[in-house]
Amino acid sequence: MKWKLLLRKLSISSPEVSVRSHLPLPLRRLLVFLTLALAAAAGVGIYEYGRDFSGPDRRALAAEIERLQSQLREAEAERSRLTATVTALEAQINVERAAQEQLARQTSELETEANRLRDDLSFFESLLPTKANASGIQIRSFRMQPDGGPQAMRYRLLVQQAGKPERDFVGAVQMQVNFVRDGRSQSLQVPDAALPESRRPLELSFRHYQRVEGTISLPDGAEPRSVVVRIVAAGQTLAQQTFQL
Numbered sequence: 001m002k003w004k005l006l007l008r009k010l011s012i013s014s015p016e017v018s019v020r021s022h023l024p025l026p027l028r029r030l031l032v033f034l035t036l037a038l039a040a041a042a043g044v045g046i047y048e049y050g051r052d053f054s055g056p057d058r059r060a061l062a063a064e065i066e067r068l069q070s071q072l073r074e075a076e077a078e079r080s081r082l083t084a085t086v087t088a089l090e091a092q093i094n095v096e097r098a099a100q101e102q103l104a105r106q107t108s109e110l111e112t113e114a115n116r117l118r119d120d121l122s123f124f125e126s127l128l129p130t131k132a133n134a135s136g137i138q139i140r141s142f143r144m145q146p147d148g149g150p151q152a153m154r155y156r157l158l159v160q161q162a163g164k165p166e167r168d169f170v171g172a173v174q175m176q177v178n179f180v181r182d183g184r185s186q187s188l189q190v191p192d193a194a195l196p197e198s199r200r201p202l203e204l205s206f207r208h209y210q211r212v213e214g215t216i217s218l219p220d221g222a223e224p225r226s227v228v229v230r231i232v233a234a235g236q237t238l239a240q241q242t243f244q245l
Helices: 002-010 025-054 058-126 196-202
Strands: 136-146 152-162 169-181 184-190 203-206 209-217 223-233 236-244
Touching: 136 223, 136 236, 152 169, 152 203, 152 223, 169 196, 169 209, 196 203, 203 209
Parallel strands: none
Antiparallel strands: 136 152, 152 209, 169 184, 169 203, 169 223, 223 236
16 A cells, blocks of 8 residues: 555656745845846936937037037028129229229320320421521431330431532431449440441431431449430531430
């Protein structure tokens, strides 16, 4: 009988065995409380982490971003306005510069034309009949002025044979340019005796009148004061006149 009871207990058909916890109820409550506390702490930590990740204050940051974007739009609009203003001013400056250059060219052309007309007037005035009893070679007009630089001087001379000449006059022009340099009075002879080729432009050969033009180069620092013009032929001075500058 004992063996049969033992085998019955060990077989599958034996009665169910229930396992009961041996933890006291207060301890179990404590474990539940600790579990809930840990879960709450984890939730708070996750929330704070999410706030730190998204920023201290999303509304404040959004407002600041909107303010900065508004300032950027205003700055871009101001830049566009200033760019348009600068472009308009540059266009106006270019127009004014072109107008000034055109006026300068016109002024230069008018001055050149005025000088030419003045020379022509002087030339034609010099062609007016001389006195009835006048005869021989006469210096009718002479001008000298700077030509492109302080040391280059351009001269214009008109020589006439008065009366009723029967033959051509053959001679030459001689000039003595008086100037001041380094506080001393000096002179320059034209043509230069050392340069025979300088005589050719001053040679004269005419029946009624001849116009002579040329350029004289003065020494550096020379300030011209007067010019003595002579008309010579066969070694004799036939006419002489001094012109103040």
